Amino acid sequence: MASRAPTPRAYRFGVYRIDEYLIHPAARELRRDGELLSLPRRVFDGLAYLVEQRERAVGHDELIAALWGRVDVANAQLSQLIMQVRRAVGDDSQAQHSVRTIAGFGYRWVVPTEAIDTDEAPAEAPSAAPAAEAATVEANAARSTDQATPPRAHRRIGAILLTALVFAVLLTAGWRLFAPRPLANASGEAVIVLPFEVDAPEEVDASWARLGVMDQVAGRLRRAGLPVPPSDAVVAAVHASAALPEAEREAALRRTLGAGLLVHGVATHAKDGWTVELSADAADDARRRVESGRYELVDSARRASDLLLTALGRHAADEAATDTPLEERLQRARAALLANQLDAGRAAIESAPDAMREAPELRYELARVEFHAGQLDRAEAIVERVLADPAAAALPQLRARALRMRGWIAIGKDRGWAAAAPSFDASVHALDGVRAPGALGMALAERGVAHVMLRQLDAAALDFGQARAQLEIAGDRHTLGEMNNYLGHLELARLRVGEALPYFRTAAEIAESFGSIDSLRYNLTALLQSQMRLLQWPDALATGERLWALRERLENTGLRAASEGYYAMALIGNGRLAEAERVLAPYPADAQPDFAPEYLRYALLARAELAARRGQSRESLAAASRALEVWPPESNAEAEERARAALLRQRASIAVGEPAEARIDALEPRGDPGFAVPDRVARAEWAAAHGSGADAEALLREAADLAETQGVPDGIVLASGAYVPWLLARQRTADAAARSGRAGVWADRDFDSALLQAAVFHAGGEPEAWTRALQQARQLAGERTIPAVLLEPPTVVASR
Numbered sequence: 001m002a003s004r005a006p007t008p009r010a011y012r013f014g015v016y017r018i019d020e021y022l023i024h025p026a027a028r029e030l031r032r033d034g035e036l037l038s039l040p041r042r043v044f045d046g047l048a049y050l051v052e053q054r055e056r057a058v059g060h061d062e063l064i065a066a067l068w069g070r071v072d073v074a075n076a077q078l079s080q081l082i083m084q085v086r087r088a089v090g091d092d093s094q095a096q097h098s099v100r101t102i103a104g105f106g107y108r109w110v111v112p113t114e115a116i117d118t119d120e121a122p123a124e125a126p127s128a129a130p131a132a133e134a135a136t137v138e139a140n141a142a143r144s145t146d147q148a149t150p151p152r153a154h155r156r157i158g159a160i161l162l163t164a165l166v167f168a169v170l171l172t173a174g175w176r177l178f179a180p181r182p183l184a185n186a187s188g189e190a191v192i193v194l195p196f197e198v199d200a201p202e203e204v205d206a207s208w209a210r211l212g213v214m215d216q217v218a219g220r221l222r223r224a225g226l227p228v229p230p231s232d233a234v235v236a237a238v239h240a241s242a243a244l245p246e247a248e249r250e251a252a253l254r255r256t257l258g259a260g261l262l263v264h265g266v267a268t269h270a271k272d273g274w275t276v277e278l279s280a281d282a283a284d285d286a287r288r289r290v291e292s293g294r295y296e297l298v299d300s301a302r303r304a305s306d307l308l309l310t311a312l313g314r315h316a317a318d319e320a321a322t323d324t325p326l327e328e329r330l331q332r333a334r335a336a337l338l339a340n341q342l343d344a345g346r347a348a349i350e351s352a353p354d355a356m357r358e359a360p361e362l363r364y365e366l367a368r369v370e371f372h373a374g375q376l377d378r379a380e381a382i383v384e385r386v387l388a389d390p391a392a393a394a395l396p397q398l399r400a401r402a403l404r405m406r407g408w409i410a411i412g413k414d415r416g417w418a419a420a421a422p423s424f425d426a427s428v429h430a431l432d433g434v435r436a437p438g439a440l441g442m443a444l445a446e447r448g449v450a451h452v453m454l455r456q457l458d459a460a461a462l463d464f465g466q467a468r469a470q471l472e473i474a475g476d477r478h479t480l481g482e483m484n485n486y487l488g489h490l491e492l493a494r495l496r497v498g499e500a501l502p503y504f505r506t507a508a509e510i511a512e513s514f515g516s517i518d519s520l521r522y523n524l525t526a527l528l529q530s531q532m533r534l535l536q537w538p539d540a541l542a543t544g545e546r547l548w549a550l551r552e553r554l555e556n557t558g559l560r561a562a563s564e565g566y567y568a569m570a571l572i573g574n575g576r577l578a579e580a581e582r583v584l585a586p587y588p589a590d591a592q593p594d595f596a597p598e599y600l601r602y603a604l605l606a607r608a609e610l611a612a613r614r615g616q617s618r619e620s621l622a623a624a625s626r627a628l629e630v631w632p633p634e635s636n637a638e639a640e641e642r643a644r645a646a647l648l649r650q651r652a653s654i655a656v657g658e659p660a661e662a663r664i665d666a667l668e669p670r671g672d673p674g675f676a677v678p679d680r681v682a683r684a685e686w687a688a689a690h691g692s693g694a695d696a697e698a699l700l701r702e703a704a705d706l707a708e709t710q711g712v713p714d715g716i717v718l719a720s721g722a723y724v725p726w727l728l729a730r731q732r733t734a735d736a737a738a739r740s741g742r743a744g745v746w747a748d749r750d751f752d753s754a755l756l757q758a759a760v761f762h763a764g765g766e767p768e769a770w771t772r773a774l775q776q777a778r779q780l781a782g783e784r785t786i787p788a789v790l791l792e793p794p795t796v797v798a799s800r
Helices: 041-052 060-068 075-088 130-140 153-172 209-223 231-241 246-257 297-311 324-338 342-350 360-372 376-388 396-412 417-429 437-453 457-474 477-493 497-513 517-533 537-553 557-573 577-584 597-613 617-630 636-655 673-689 693-710 713-729 733-740 751-763 767-781
Strands: 008-013 016-021 029-032 035-037 099-102 106-109 114-117 144-146 190-193 197-199 259-270 273-282 287-294
Touching: 016 041, 041 060, 041 075, 041 106, 060 075, 060 106, 075 099, 075 197, 075 259, 075 273, 190 209, 190 231, 190 246, 197 209, 209 231, 209 259, 209 297, 209 324, 231 246, 231 324, 231 477, 246 259, 246 477, 246 497, 259 297, 273 297, 287 297, 297 324, 324 342, 324 360, 342 360, 360 376, 360 396, 376 396, 396 417, 396 437, 417 437, 437 457, 437 477, 457 477, 477 497, 477 517, 497 517, 517 537, 517 557, 517 636, 517 713, 537 557, 557 577, 557 597, 577 597, 597 617, 597 636, 617 636, 636 673, 673 693, 673 713, 693 713, 713 733, 713 751, 733 751, 751 767
Parallel strands: 144 287, 190 259, 197 259
Antiparallel strands: 008 016, 008 114, 016 029, 029 035, 099 106, 259 273, 273 287
16 A cells, blocks of 8 residues: 655745645645745744744743753854744844844744645755755865863763764765865955844843944954955945845945845844854855954954854954954944944944043044044044154054045145155055055055046056056955046046046946945036037937936035035936026025035036026126136136136126126146136137237137147037137138037037038038038027027038
């Protein structure tokens, strides 16, 4: 008589289903949306037991007896198993939407669950268990243990040694199936340490541990030479991925951070101290797990980090004896900064014992707090004390960070880049002979920015190249994204606007993937500036709309005004003048904002341009004058916009009979080439307004030739737009046609270029060419006006 197939028990909750085949326990399954998930045996047992007992809470002792078959198991081991159970069903110790901790007692299954009774047998019961066991072995074979355990642990150690001996025999016999796969960090992919899960009673102050211990572990792995990005970049990426479905978050983090390994950490508090478990997971599912138990949390995390380094084939960096209380205090402060809780960070530092507060490492963290709080005077005083401290001389990375901060404080206090540059240079030299690719990459990058601002472009290019290489070694994709921005600005400084575009696009994509709103705004602004200079008006409008969409997410109302000003410029360039007027409505020329007035300059420039397009010279004069009044003197990266404001003011002042010379050359004493073309045009128009025709033509010719040499489209159209009408007014049609031909390249996408072509063909008596150019101008005009004279058919010129 044939035996009856095993009767299964099954449970369904959310997108998950558990099936338990009683005769073939190796075939027990957990599925998510029908996809089979592989779990270690004891993890599955724990999940199944909690589900089966879902009507009540299960105590620690009961669960240990059910899963281990004995009672001499530490609560820390149970906590780690519960962590894995939670992770298997998309839960964690913070959310607890499936397994809830019952303080002082145990755990309870809380997610609504449906029991399914069915007589269906599994499609094919497995004939043996080794395959299922192999998955468990792979998940656990590399587990390293360093528990501070009571004497009864020796029995477990004996069992572990026996198990290890069995595995050695099997491996010798050729059981390669059980060998762990190599982890994918040898290729240089980043090692990402994620925020910790913390399991501790409420009376234990461990609120800082989630980010503080994460940062501690990341720093230790980084000092051993692994490519570990800064913790703030990881926190930003985690926040950016929070809105994604649980199943997609890990893949998103790997893409954003360029991760080869994701390190998950769990810190569990018990009577005898803290247990820290680290699990390093590769993209191909290979895994290393280690754990350490110590009385102090930072000690346990430090030891677990060293064990993980050993498992990854690395050695911990040789360091002096660690001051555990100081290290914990530092991590508390850093955790607060990572969470942007500045008051908590300040309190963590100021509540330290007097002697500890004098440690240069802790003083530097206080300087960071004050810097981020905008208290630059306080931050500067603290940084100077750190740099003067002899103890800091023995800490080159700390000294380099302090020097970099001193440079940025100088910028923040409007002392200029020349004053800041020595600090950035010293930060690079502080790292001579030190292997710290992340720190050196940042120092080189920031010195390179200073070189760009001081127009030392060859030196900047050299620094950026070296910085990029160091940041690649460090696995710091976030700062590499900022590097793209720096390289883009270097290309702009060289007037290679087309080459700058891909840098800004890439930088914007990386900023968006990290959820960094301010960085995204900055990169979109640079991208829009470049698109406008290349006369790519539809692209500029699309970028402007992205800026517009960001405005409500900007906490700084000044940055919001700046973004709206740039969006208005893009609207004007596309002929959408009424929309531009609505965007600029909050920013009249006499606006008195509740933010720094310098942020108004973009909106005021757009208002001056809008008024000029409408023939409202008085309004254009007021807006351009106010823009120049609030424009900060150190805004080197905005040469073209500032020069444009000066030119608009001069043109409007001449039109209303109150001439005021632009004097663009005085705005930029260092000779930024971005000022050169508008400066020649302004001087030419000033000479013409004062009756000096010969000087005017010489300057117009110089402007046109210079624009052609520089090769930037908006500069060529600006120079041609001034010179060609001058020539036409003097009946020099052939010269005008020759000069307008270069601008004609963009007549199919730029209104001013099309209008210039129409004017030349009209004056030259070329009706067919005039008709085509006029049609292009009409298509591009939007709400901009075409001069009435150009709407009349031209007089056909007889054969020459």
